[in-house]
Amino acid sequence: MKVRLLDIAHARSGDKGDTANVGVIALEPEWYPVLSTYLTLERVREHFRGVITGGVERYELPNLKALNFLLHGALDGGGTLSLKTDAQGKVFSTAMLRLVLDVPDAEATSLGLSAAGHWPADAEAPKA
Amino acid sequence: MTNSSKGRAIVRVASGQGFWGDWLEAPRRQVEGGDVDYLMLDYLAEVTMSILQKQKERDPNMGYARDFVGAIESVLPAIAKRGVRVIANAGGVNPPACAAAIRGVAAKHGVSGDVRIGVITGDDLLPRLDELIDGGHALANMETNEPLSTVRDRVLSANAYIGSVPIVEALQRNANIVITGRSTDTALTMAPLRYEFGWAADDWDRLAAGIIAGHIIECGAQCSGGNCLYDWQTIPDLANVGYPIVEAKSDGTFVVTKHPNTGGRVSIPSVTEQLVYEMGDPHSYITPDVVADFTSIQLAADGENRVRVFGIKGRPATDKLKVSIAYRAGFKAVGTLVYSWPDALPKAKLADRVLRERLRNLGLEFDAIVTEFVGVSATHGPLAGEAHDPPEVQLRFGVRGQNKASVERFTRELAPLVLNGPPSVTGFAGGRPKVEEIVAYWPALIDKRVVQTKVEVLS
Numbered sequence: 001m002k003v004r005l006l007d008i009a010h011a012r013s014g015d016k017g018d019t020a021n022v023g024v025i026a027l028e029p030e031w032y033p034v035l036s037t038y039l040t041l042e043r044v045r046e047h048f049r050g051v052i053t054g055g056v057e058r059y060e061l062p063n064l065k066a067l068n069f070l071l072h073g074a075l076d077g078g079g080t081l082s083l084k085t086d087a088q089g090k091v092f093s094t095a096m097l098r099l100v101l102d103v104p105d106a107e108a109t110s111l112g113l114s115a116a117g118h119w120p121a122d123a124e125a126p127k128a
Numbered sequence: 129m130t131n132s133s134k135g136r137a138i139v140r141v142a143s144g145q146g147f148w149g150d151w152l153e154a155p156r157r158q159v160e161g162g163d164v165d166y167l168m169l170d171y172l173a174e175v176t177m178s179i180l181q182k183q184k185e186r187d188p189n190m191g192y193a194r195d196f197v198g199a200i201e202s203v204l205p206a207i208a209k210r211g212v213r214v215i216a217n218a219g220g221v222n223p224p225a226c227a228a229a230i231r232g233v234a235a236k237h238g239v240s241g242d243v244r245i246g247v248i249t250g251d252d253l254l255p256r257l258d259e260l261i262d263g264g265h266a267l268a269n270m271e272t273n274e275p276l277s278t279v280r281d282r283v284l285s286a287n288a289y290i291g292s293v294p295i296v297e298a299l300q301r302n303a304n305i306v307i308t309g310r311s312t313d314t315a316l317t318m319a320p321l322r323y324e325f326g327w328a329a330d331d332w333d334r335l336a337a338g339i340i341a342g343h344i345i346e347c348g349a350q351c352s353g354g355n356c357l358y359d360w361q362t363i364p365d366l367a368n369v370g371y372p373i374v375e376a377k378s379d380g381t382f383v384v385t386k387h388p389n390t391g392g393r394v395s396i397p398s399v400t401e402q403l404v405y406e407m408g409d410p411h412s413y414i415t416p417d418v419v420a421d422f423t424s425i426q427l428a429a430d431g432e433n434r435v436r437v438f439g440i441k442g443r444p445a446t447d448k449l450k451v452s453i454a455y456r457a458g459f460k461a462v463g464t465l466v467y468s469w470p471d472a473l474p475k476a477k478l479a480d481r482v483l484r485e486r487l488r489n490l491g492l493e494f495d496a497i498v499t500e501f502v503g504v505s506a507t508h509g510p511l512a513g514e515a516h517d518p519p520e521v522q523l524r525f526g527v528r529g530q531n532k533a534s535v536e537r538f539t540r541e542l543a544p545l546v547l548n549g550p551p552s553v554t555g556f557a558g559g560r561p562k563v564e565e566i567v568a569y570w571p572a573l574i575d576k577r578v579v580q581t582k583v584e585v586l587s
Contacts, residue, residue, distance in 0.1 A: 010358040014406035023404020083498035083526030
């Protein structure tokens with residue numbers, strides 16, 4: 001089953017020089033194994049090919065149900081050097097969430113994943 | 129349970145500023161919205177020091193975060209009458225001048241007798257740079273490994289990131305406003321906890337807990353509902369967003385929360401997003417005081433807008449300090465034009481080709497030219513996929529180079545396109561792009577023992 005990362009994870013990104021970091025966090029704790037198994041270094045490297053000029057590092061944080069990726073050569077030099085709109089890598093987070101994972105059907109079904117968008121049903125409505 | 133030196137079982141540290149330019153209302157709201165013991169204000173980003181250095185060169189009484197003066201003015205009653213203590217890295221490259229400005233504000237409001245200002249210096253390595261390089265400290269760039277000598281003549285500022293020790297000393301000496309220069313953001317939160325609970329210099333787990341508390345609240349509301357992707361549509365009342373507060377215990381556990389009747393949301397997802405922000409290797413978050421392990425952090429819901437943080441592990445600090453160096457690195461300019469439907473993107477692409485050809489024909493040379501099509505691919509590049517005839521596209525065109533005249537000349541080439549380039553163009557009301565000098569960041573390491581901090585308490 002093709003599963004959009006956007007439907008199973010949220011993310012935040014930031015910068016360190018010319019490197020963008022992207023933390024990817026499972027929307028539901030029980031979905032973390034999907035991230036740790038299928039959101040591999042190779043998968044992320046392939047996703048950002050042509051977008052970044054350097055390598056990728058990957059770290060696991062099972063305690064936070066999160067992975068952390070370092071994308072090197074992502075920011076046209078970074079900081080004040082960069083001519084990019086996103087000089088500080090603030091929205092590499094959502095660029096990451098465009099990634100589509102291949103999850104075996106049985107596993108995806110047992111975890112309640114689908115191609116449809118997920119948003120927690122119990123979320124409270126905003127105050128007026 | 130062990131209480132703090134002041135008999136407190138719980139110490140509350142409130143974050144009131146996540147960067148220089150953050151919400152001016154936040155500091156006052158933090159001290160008026162409920163009980164807090166410390167107000168922590170973080171003003172310094174990587175390039176802020178160089179901006180401040182330029183200001184100090186023009187006027188020796190400048191070089192600090194001027195917003196801090198207004199912030200202190202807005203919280204003076206809490207400091208003078210309720211015992212709230214303020215810790216801020218607002219001193220920038222001139223903590224004594226910052227302290228003088230704060231004394232002026234206290235005098236103006238007739239509370240000079242209630243204000244004891246702790247001033248921390250010693251992080252500024254600029255005056256010692258040649259001596260350090262001659263002494264064998266290469267200050268090599270942590271990313272490229274080049275020695276600092278390659279850009280020495282262009283260095284604007286050089287500051288060691290200092291830790292909690294001098295802040296703790298200032299608190300012990302009864303300062304109620306502590307002003308640092310390039311202190312780490314996290315030390316501003318960890319230091320008052322270390323002081324209150326008497327944590328030892330080798331109590332690695334608790335020191336690491338204080339650092340992680342600092343990391344969570346150092347970006348202000350970014351952990352309490354601001355810039356939070358998770359469930360963003362349902363986050364209530366951002367207009368009235370509550371900035372975060374750490375409620376810490378002596379055992380190193382703490383709760384992240386915010387004042388009642390404020391907007392935003394403190395939740396496990398909001399705190400987790402902030403924890404991974406600007407993260408490197410999560411096993412080793414290196415600070416001057418301790419190496420914190422982010423893979424040890426445990427989070428638990430603790431009621432509405434409360435997240436409990438526990439289980440944190442730390443390891444001994446290294447024998448190095450990070451140094452933040454800023455140097456002049458050429459010039460840049462960025463300009464924009466907006467092209468409208470129909471065929472907005474092909475029009476913008478043609479304008480880009482025309483502009484590049486004209487710059488080439490002029491013989492101008494740049495280190496980099498970057499074109500972006502805002503509304504189509506500026507932030508996600510090729511990942512964004514095909515654009516389907518958008519109503520408008522902004523052409524954003526930037527150049528960078530060592531020759532100021534070339535960059536200057538580029539800024540004259542954009543406007544003519546309005547009359548002599550592709551059609552349906554608008555959005556040039558802002559005028560010619562501005563040429564900016566680039567002040568770039570040079571991260572380096574230095575032996576801890578060569579950096580001596582000094583604490584002075586003014587009353």
